Amino acid sequence: xxxxxxxxxVIFLVGFAVFAVNNWHPVSMKLWxxxxxxxKLPAVIGASFLLGFFPLWIWHRAMRYRLTRxxxxxxxxAKTMAANFPTATTTPEKAL
Numbered sequence: 001x002x003x004x005x006x007x008x009x010v011i012f013l014v015g016f017a018v019f020a021v022n023n024w025h026p027v028s029m030k031l032w033x034x035x036x037x038x039x040k041l042p043a044v045i046g047a048s049f050l051l052g053f054f055p056l057w058i059w060h061r062a063m064r065y066r067l068t069r070x071x072x073x074x075x076x077x078a079k080t081m082a083a084n085f086p087t088a089t090t091t092p093e094k095a096l
Contacts, residue, residue: 016046 020042027044029037 016042019045 023041025041026038027041029039029044031037
């Protein structure tokens, strides 16, 4: 699975590099109150990707951490309950 993740990121970065080389044009963006930002197109696209990616990535990591802790708590509780539960012994039934 780690190989696929690495392969995805390598393909993504190579694609972005090809896109950046072919689209190295200045762009102007109006931000607010007459404030303009002049930058290159790949920088604008990269910044917008990071602005969308990082908050969701942080949320994903937080939820994963919370659920991992919850699973660990439930597993330890189940082990405690199993240790305290008396074992059932079976007795052979009398033959008729």
